Amino acid sequence: MTRELFSTNEMKVLFEKLASFTSYPENKGVTRLAYTPIDQSAHQYMIDIMQKAGFIVRQDAVGNIFCRLPGKNLDLPAVGTGSHLDTVPNGGAYDGTLGVVAGFYALMQFQPQQLSRSLELVIFRAEESSRFGFSCIGSKVLLGKVDREKWSLNRDDDGRNFFDVLDSLGYPSQDIEQCQLTDDTYSAFIEMHIEQGRRLELAGKPVGIVNGIAAPTRFQVQVTGHADHSGATPMYQRHDALVASAAIISDLNRAACREAVWGTVGTIGKLNVYPNSMNVIPGEVNFLVDIRGIESESIARVANHLKNSIKKSEQDNDVSIQLREISAEAPVKLDSNICHLIEQLCIEHNIDYMTMLSGAGHDSMNLAQRFPTAMIFTPSKEGISHHPDEFTDFDNIIVAANLLKDTLYALAK
DSSP, X not given: OOOOOOOHHHHHHHHHHHHTXXXXXXXXXXXXXXXXXXXXXHHHHHHHHHHHTTOEEEEOTTOOEEEEEOOSOTTSOEEEEEEEOOOOTTBOSSTTHHHHHHHHHHHTTSOTTSSSSOEEEEEESOOSSTTTSOOOHHHHHHTTOOOHHHHHHOOOTTSOOHHHHHHHTTOOGGGGGGGOXXXXXXXEEEEEEEOSSSHHHHHTOSEEEEEEEOEEEEEEEEEEOBOOBTTTSOGGGOBXXXXXXXXXXXXXXXXXXXXXXXXXXXXXXXXXXXXXXXXXXXXXXXXXXXXXXXXXXXXXXXXXXXXXXXXXXHHHHTOEEEEEEEEEOOOEEOOHHHHHHHHHHHHHTTOOEEEEEESSOOTHHHHTTTSOEEEEEEOOGGGOOSSTTOOOOHHHHHHHHHHHHHHHHHHHO
Protein backbone atom coordinates (compact mmCIF):
# COMPACT_ATOMS: atom_id res chain seq x y z
CA MET A 1 0.00 0.00 0.00
CA THR A 2 1.38 3.40 -1.02
CA ARG A 3 1.19 6.11 1.61
CA GLU A 4 0.16 9.66 0.71
CA LEU A 5 2.93 12.21 1.21
CA PHE A 6 2.76 14.55 4.21
CA SER A 7 2.66 18.21 3.16
CA THR A 8 4.44 21.14 4.76
CA ASN A 9 1.02 22.53 5.70
CA GLU A 10 0.22 19.29 7.52
CA MET A 11 3.57 19.61 9.28
CA LYS A 12 2.52 23.06 10.51
CA VAL A 13 -0.85 21.74 11.71
CA LEU A 14 0.88 18.95 13.64
CA PHE A 15 3.27 21.44 15.21
CA GLU A 16 0.39 23.68 16.31
CA LYS A 17 -1.48 20.68 17.72
CA LEU A 18 1.50 19.66 19.86
CA ALA A 19 1.80 23.26 21.13
CA SER A 20 -1.70 22.85 22.60
CA PHE A 21 -0.44 20.15 24.97
CA THR A 22 0.43 22.41 27.90
CA SER A 23 -0.32 22.29 31.61
CA TYR A 24 -1.43 25.94 31.63
CA PRO A 25 -3.33 26.68 28.41
CA GLU A 26 -4.27 30.11 29.74
CA ASN A 27 -0.60 31.15 29.54
CA LYS A 28 1.22 32.17 26.38
CA GLY A 29 4.07 29.70 26.91
CA VAL A 30 4.17 25.91 26.84
CA THR A 31 4.65 23.91 30.05
CA ARG A 32 5.12 20.20 29.40
CA LEU A 33 7.44 18.87 32.09
CA ALA A 34 8.80 15.35 31.62
CA TYR A 35 6.42 12.53 32.53
CA THR A 36 3.60 14.80 33.68
CA PRO A 37 0.09 13.87 32.49
CA ILE A 38 0.21 16.48 29.69
CA ASP A 39 3.61 15.18 28.56
CA GLN A 40 2.24 11.63 28.54
CA SER A 41 -0.71 12.80 26.44
CA ALA A 42 1.55 14.47 23.87
CA HIS A 43 3.63 11.32 23.50
CA GLN A 44 0.54 9.15 23.16
CA TYR A 45 -0.79 11.52 20.50
CA MET A 46 2.39 11.05 18.48
CA ILE A 47 2.20 7.26 18.90
CA ASP A 48 -1.37 7.31 17.58
CA ILE A 49 -0.58 9.33 14.44
CA MET A 50 2.57 7.29 13.75
CA GLN A 51 0.66 4.04 13.95
CA LYS A 52 -2.15 5.46 11.83
CA ALA A 53 0.45 6.38 9.20
CA GLY A 54 1.57 2.75 9.07
CA PHE A 55 4.94 3.00 10.81
CA ILE A 56 6.37 0.35 13.12
CA VAL A 57 6.17 1.96 16.57
CA ARG A 58 7.54 0.81 19.91
CA GLN A 59 8.33 2.24 23.34
CA ASP A 60 11.14 1.16 25.65
CA ALA A 61 11.23 0.89 29.45
CA VAL A 62 11.98 4.59 29.91
CA GLY A 63 9.26 5.71 27.46
CA ASN A 64 11.44 6.61 24.47
CA ILE A 65 9.42 6.23 21.26
CA PHE A 66 10.83 4.61 18.11
CA CYS A 67 9.01 5.08 14.80
CA ARG A 68 10.53 2.99 11.99
CA LEU A 69 10.10 3.04 8.23
CA PRO A 70 11.56 -0.27 7.01
CA GLY A 71 14.11 -0.23 4.21
CA LYS A 72 14.92 -2.88 1.62
CA ASN A 73 17.73 -4.41 3.67
CA LEU A 74 16.64 -4.92 7.28
CA ASP A 75 20.10 -6.20 8.22
CA LEU A 76 21.69 -2.79 7.64
CA PRO A 77 21.90 -0.27 10.50
CA ALA A 78 19.14 2.34 10.19
CA VAL A 79 19.51 6.08 9.72
CA GLY A 80 18.02 7.90 12.70
CA THR A 81 16.60 11.31 13.47
CA GLY A 82 14.64 12.78 16.36
CA SER A 83 14.42 15.13 19.32
CA HIS A 84 12.20 15.62 22.39
CA LEU A 85 8.73 16.87 23.37
CA ASP A 86 9.19 17.91 27.01
CA THR A 87 9.69 21.61 27.80
CA VAL A 88 10.90 23.89 30.57
CA PRO A 89 8.24 25.61 32.72
CA ASN A 90 6.47 28.27 30.64
CA GLY A 91 8.86 27.65 27.75
CA GLY A 92 8.46 27.86 24.01
CA ALA A 93 6.72 25.63 21.49
CA TYR A 94 9.73 25.07 19.19
CA ASP A 95 12.55 23.67 21.35
CA GLY A 96 12.71 19.92 20.73
CA THR A 97 9.21 19.62 19.28
CA LEU A 98 10.37 21.05 15.96
CA GLY A 99 12.86 18.19 15.52
CA VAL A 100 10.14 15.64 16.19
CA VAL A 101 7.68 17.21 13.77
CA ALA A 102 10.32 17.71 11.05
CA GLY A 103 11.53 14.14 11.55
CA PHE A 104 7.99 12.82 11.10
CA TYR A 105 7.58 15.00 8.01
CA ALA A 106 10.84 13.63 6.58
CA LEU A 107 9.89 9.98 7.13
CA MET A 108 6.49 10.62 5.56
CA GLN A 109 8.18 11.60 2.27
CA PHE A 110 9.26 7.98 1.67
CA GLN A 111 7.53 4.66 1.14
CA PRO A 112 8.36 1.40 2.93
CA GLN A 113 11.28 -0.42 1.21
CA GLN A 114 11.96 2.64 -0.96
CA LEU A 115 15.42 3.12 0.57
CA SER A 116 18.14 0.57 1.23
CA ARG A 117 18.33 1.40 4.93
CA SER A 118 15.46 1.80 7.36
CA LEU A 119 14.71 5.26 8.73
CA GLU A 120 13.85 5.73 12.40
CA LEU A 121 12.42 8.70 14.26
CA VAL A 122 13.23 8.73 17.99
CA ILE A 123 11.32 10.83 20.53
CA PHE A 124 13.62 11.05 23.53
CA ARG A 125 12.15 11.39 27.00
CA ALA A 126 13.08 14.01 29.60
CA GLU A 127 15.65 16.01 27.63
CA GLU A 128 15.14 19.09 29.78
CA SER A 129 16.60 19.17 33.29
CA SER A 130 13.67 21.17 34.69
CA ARG A 131 12.03 18.36 36.63
CA PHE A 132 14.84 16.17 37.91
CA GLY A 133 17.87 18.47 37.70
CA PHE A 134 19.74 16.48 35.04
CA SER A 135 19.19 16.45 31.31
CA CYS A 136 18.87 14.11 28.32
CA ILE A 137 17.67 11.16 30.41
CA GLY A 138 16.18 9.20 27.51
CA SER A 139 19.27 9.40 25.32
CA LYS A 140 21.59 8.64 28.24
CA VAL A 141 19.62 5.46 28.92
CA LEU A 142 20.01 4.44 25.26
CA LEU A 143 23.79 4.79 25.58
CA GLY A 144 23.93 2.84 28.84
CA LYS A 145 24.80 5.94 30.86
CA VAL A 146 22.50 5.19 33.81
CA ASP A 147 23.71 6.48 37.17
CA ARG A 148 21.22 5.05 39.65
CA GLU A 149 22.94 6.54 42.68
CA LYS A 150 22.96 10.13 41.40
CA TRP A 151 19.57 9.88 39.77
CA SER A 152 17.93 8.58 42.93
CA LEU A 153 19.25 11.53 44.96
CA ASN A 154 17.68 14.23 42.77
CA ARG A 155 14.01 14.85 43.43
CA ASP A 156 11.32 16.91 41.74
CA ASP A 157 9.22 19.55 43.49
CA ASP A 158 6.92 16.80 44.79
CA GLY A 159 9.82 14.97 46.44
CA ARG A 160 9.88 12.09 43.94
CA ASN A 161 12.96 10.91 42.09
CA PHE A 162 13.15 9.74 38.49
CA PHE A 163 12.67 6.06 39.34
CA ASP A 164 9.62 6.77 41.54
CA VAL A 165 7.98 8.62 38.66
CA LEU A 166 8.80 5.91 36.10
CA ASP A 167 7.29 3.17 38.25
CA SER A 168 4.17 5.22 38.97
CA LEU A 169 3.49 5.45 35.23
CA GLY A 170 3.99 1.75 34.55
CA TYR A 171 7.47 2.04 33.05
CA PRO A 172 9.62 -0.69 34.67
CA SER A 173 12.54 1.25 36.15
CA GLN A 174 14.33 -2.00 36.99
CA ASP A 175 14.63 -2.73 33.25
CA ILE A 176 16.06 0.54 31.93
CA GLU A 177 19.60 -0.84 31.59
CA GLN A 178 18.17 -3.18 28.95
CA CYS A 179 17.24 -0.18 26.77
CA GLN A 180 20.84 0.34 25.66
CA LEU A 181 21.24 0.42 21.87
CA THR A 182 23.68 -1.91 20.14
CA ASP A 183 26.59 -0.46 18.18
CA ASP A 184 24.94 -1.39 14.86
CA THR A 185 21.59 0.31 15.56
CA TYR A 186 22.33 3.41 13.46
CA SER A 187 24.76 4.15 10.66
CA ALA A 188 24.06 7.87 11.19
CA PHE A 189 21.89 10.14 13.32
CA ILE A 190 20.68 13.67 12.49
CA GLU A 191 18.85 16.01 14.87
CA MET A 192 17.10 19.16 13.68
CA HIS A 193 16.64 21.90 16.28
CA ILE A 194 16.18 25.62 16.71
CA GLU A 195 19.45 27.44 17.32
CA GLN A 196 18.57 28.99 20.73
CA GLY A 197 20.93 31.86 19.94
CA ARG A 198 21.25 34.77 17.48
CA ARG A 199 24.14 33.83 15.22
CA LEU A 200 21.99 32.61 12.31
CA GLU A 201 19.57 35.51 12.54
CA LEU A 202 22.35 38.10 12.69
CA ALA A 203 24.12 36.45 9.74
CA GLY A 204 20.90 36.18 7.74
CA LYS A 205 21.35 32.41 7.25
CA PRO A 206 18.39 29.99 7.21
CA VAL A 207 20.49 26.94 8.16
CA GLY A 208 23.27 26.14 10.60
CA ILE A 209 25.35 22.96 10.32
CA VAL A 210 26.46 22.05 13.85
CA ASN A 211 29.87 20.45 14.23
CA GLY A 212 30.21 20.58 18.02
CA ILE A 213 28.06 20.73 21.18
CA ALA A 214 28.87 22.38 24.50
CA ALA A 215 28.30 20.31 27.62
CA PRO A 216 27.05 21.15 31.12
CA THR A 217 28.68 20.51 34.48
CA ARG A 218 26.03 20.88 37.17
CA PHE A 219 26.03 21.14 40.96
CA GLN A 220 23.54 21.31 43.80
CA VAL A 221 24.49 23.65 46.62
CA GLN A 222 22.90 23.49 50.08
CA VAL A 223 23.64 26.40 52.41
CA THR A 224 22.65 25.91 56.05
CA GLY A 225 22.62 28.87 58.41
CA HIS A 226 20.19 29.66 61.21
CA ALA A 227 16.71 31.12 60.92
CA ASP A 228 16.11 34.01 63.33
CA HIS A 229 13.84 37.00 63.87
CA SER A 230 14.64 39.64 61.27
CA GLY A 231 14.10 42.52 63.68
CA ALA A 232 15.51 41.15 66.93
CA THR A 233 18.77 39.63 65.63
CA PRO A 234 21.72 42.06 65.30
CA MET A 235 23.62 41.95 62.02
CA TYR A 236 26.81 40.64 63.65
CA GLN A 237 24.95 37.67 65.20
CA ARG A 238 23.41 36.41 61.97
CA HIS A 239 24.03 33.17 60.07
CA ASP A 240 22.18 34.24 56.93
CA ALA A 241 22.06 31.45 54.35
CA LEU A 242 20.80 33.78 51.62
CA VAL A 243 23.57 36.34 52.08
CA ALA A 244 26.10 33.50 51.90
CA SER A 245 24.41 32.20 48.73
CA ALA A 246 24.36 35.63 47.13
CA ALA A 247 28.12 35.96 47.56
CA ILE A 248 28.68 32.61 45.83
CA ILE A 249 26.28 33.45 43.01
CA SER A 250 27.90 36.80 42.34
CA ASP A 251 31.35 35.24 42.45
CA LEU A 252 30.37 32.50 40.00
CA ASN A 253 29.06 35.10 37.58
CA ARG A 254 32.40 36.95 37.67
CA ALA A 255 34.31 33.69 37.14
CA ALA A 256 32.19 32.80 34.10
CA CYS A 257 32.64 36.30 32.66
CA ARG A 258 36.42 35.85 32.85
CA GLU A 259 36.05 32.67 30.78
CA ALA A 260 33.77 34.27 28.17
CA VAL A 261 36.58 34.30 25.62
CA TRP A 262 36.30 30.47 25.59
CA GLY A 263 32.51 30.57 25.26
CA THR A 264 31.99 29.26 28.79
CA VAL A 265 28.89 30.36 30.75
CA GLY A 266 27.67 29.95 34.32
CA THR A 267 24.08 30.17 35.56
CA ILE A 268 22.11 29.77 38.76
CA GLY A 269 18.57 29.28 37.48
CA LYS A 270 16.81 27.72 40.46
CA LEU A 271 16.94 28.83 44.10
CA ASN A 272 14.80 27.80 47.08
CA VAL A 273 14.86 29.81 50.32
CA TYR A 274 13.60 28.54 53.68
CA PRO A 275 11.48 29.49 55.49
CA ASN A 276 10.91 32.13 52.78
CA SER A 277 9.25 34.73 54.99
CA MET A 278 9.78 38.48 55.01
CA ASN A 279 10.41 38.69 58.75
CA VAL A 280 12.65 35.63 59.14
CA ILE A 281 16.39 35.47 58.39
CA PRO A 282 16.83 32.68 55.81
CA GLY A 283 18.05 29.54 57.55
CA GLU A 284 18.59 27.38 54.50
CA VAL A 285 19.05 27.93 50.78
CA ASN A 286 19.28 25.33 48.02
CA PHE A 287 20.32 26.31 44.51
CA LEU A 288 21.45 24.67 41.28
CA VAL A 289 24.53 25.66 39.27
CA ASP A 290 24.86 25.13 35.51
CA ILE A 291 28.33 25.63 33.98
CA ARG A 292 28.75 24.81 30.31
CA GLY A 293 31.02 25.34 27.36
CA ILE A 294 33.09 23.77 24.61
CA GLU A 295 36.50 23.88 26.33
CA SER A 296 36.83 21.35 29.17
CA GLU A 297 39.68 23.22 30.88
CA SER A 298 37.66 26.45 30.95
CA ILE A 299 34.68 24.65 32.47
CA ALA A 300 36.98 23.13 35.10
CA ARG A 301 38.35 26.57 36.03
CA VAL A 302 34.86 27.92 36.71
CA ALA A 303 33.95 24.79 38.70
CA ASN A 304 37.09 25.14 40.81
CA HIS A 305 36.33 28.81 41.39
CA LEU A 306 32.87 27.79 42.62
CA LYS A 307 34.45 25.42 45.17
CA ASN A 308 36.82 28.12 46.41
CA SER A 309 34.00 30.63 46.61
CA ILE A 310 31.97 28.21 48.73
CA LYS A 311 34.84 27.81 51.22
CA LYS A 312 35.22 31.59 51.53
CA SER A 313 31.48 32.25 51.94
CA GLU A 314 31.25 29.49 54.53
CA GLN A 315 33.89 31.26 56.65
CA ASP A 316 32.72 34.81 56.02
CA ASN A 317 29.09 34.11 56.92
CA ASP A 318 29.52 31.38 59.55
CA VAL A 319 27.31 28.89 57.70
CA SER A 320 27.67 25.28 56.56
CA ILE A 321 27.68 24.56 52.83
CA GLN A 322 27.43 21.23 51.02
CA LEU A 323 28.29 20.88 47.33
CA ARG A 324 27.13 17.90 45.27
CA GLU A 325 28.00 17.31 41.63
CA ILE A 326 24.90 16.34 39.65
CA SER A 327 26.56 15.74 36.29
CA ALA A 328 29.72 16.46 34.33
CA GLU A 329 29.24 15.99 30.61
CA ALA A 330 32.05 16.13 28.08
CA PRO A 331 31.83 18.55 25.09
CA VAL A 332 31.19 16.65 21.86
CA LYS A 333 32.52 17.01 18.32
CA LEU A 334 30.06 15.88 15.65
CA ASP A 335 30.80 13.78 12.57
CA SER A 336 32.76 15.74 9.95
CA ASN A 337 31.69 13.46 7.07
CA ILE A 338 27.98 14.00 7.72
CA CYS A 339 28.53 17.73 8.23
CA HIS A 340 30.30 17.82 4.86
CA LEU A 341 27.41 15.92 3.24
CA ILE A 342 24.92 18.48 4.60
CA GLU A 343 27.13 21.29 3.28
CA GLN A 344 27.10 19.70 -0.19
CA LEU A 345 23.32 19.41 -0.10
CA CYS A 346 23.05 23.08 0.88
CA ILE A 347 25.26 24.03 -2.08
CA GLU A 348 23.23 21.84 -4.48
CA HIS A 349 19.94 23.40 -3.33
CA ASN A 350 21.26 26.97 -3.09
CA ILE A 351 20.71 27.12 0.68
CA ASP A 352 22.73 29.79 2.47
CA TYR A 353 24.31 28.17 5.54
CA MET A 354 27.01 28.49 8.16
CA THR A 355 28.90 25.94 10.26
CA MET A 356 28.70 26.55 13.99
CA LEU A 357 28.87 25.20 17.53
CA SER A 358 25.88 24.65 19.82
CA GLY A 359 26.05 26.32 23.21
CA ALA A 360 23.04 24.32 24.38
CA GLY A 361 23.14 20.60 25.07
CA HIS A 362 21.08 18.13 23.06
CA ASP A 363 20.32 14.41 22.93
CA SER A 364 22.67 14.26 19.94
CA MET A 365 25.64 14.76 22.25
CA ASN A 366 24.92 11.31 23.69
CA LEU A 367 24.16 9.63 20.36
CA ALA A 368 27.44 11.02 18.97
CA GLN A 369 29.42 8.94 21.43
CA ARG A 370 28.40 5.78 19.58
CA PHE A 371 27.02 6.74 16.16
CA PRO A 372 28.11 9.23 13.47
CA THR A 373 25.96 12.25 14.35
CA ALA A 374 25.27 15.78 13.13
CA MET A 375 22.74 18.54 13.74
CA ILE A 376 20.84 21.03 11.58
CA PHE A 377 19.88 24.36 13.15
CA THR A 378 17.18 26.77 12.07
CA PRO A 379 17.16 30.41 13.30
CA SER A 380 15.59 31.58 16.57
CA LYS A 381 14.03 35.04 16.45
CA GLU A 382 16.20 37.36 18.57
CA GLY A 383 17.90 34.25 19.94
CA ILE A 384 15.05 33.71 22.39
CA SER A 385 14.50 30.21 23.78
CA HIS A 386 13.11 28.61 26.95
CA HIS A 387 10.61 31.49 26.92
CA PRO A 388 7.04 32.00 25.64
CA ASP A 389 8.36 34.35 22.91
CA GLU A 390 10.44 31.57 21.33
CA PHE A 391 9.75 31.73 17.58
CA THR A 392 11.11 30.44 14.28
CA ASP A 393 9.67 31.54 10.94
CA PHE A 394 7.94 28.63 9.24
CA ASP A 395 9.60 29.39 5.90
CA ASN A 396 12.93 28.62 7.59
CA ILE A 397 11.44 25.50 9.18
CA ILE A 398 10.43 24.22 5.74
CA VAL A 399 13.95 24.79 4.39
CA ALA A 400 15.51 22.90 7.32
CA ALA A 401 12.93 20.09 7.25
CA ASN A 402 13.52 19.48 3.54
CA LEU A 403 17.27 19.58 4.12
CA LEU A 404 16.77 16.96 6.85
CA LYS A 405 14.73 14.86 4.41
CA ASP A 406 17.42 15.11 1.73
CA THR A 407 20.13 14.23 4.24
CA LEU A 408 18.24 11.13 5.40
CA TYR A 409 17.76 10.12 1.76
CA ALA A 410 21.44 10.54 0.94
CA LEU A 411 22.45 8.48 3.99
CA ALA A 412 19.86 5.72 3.47
CA LYS A 413 19.45 5.37 -0.32
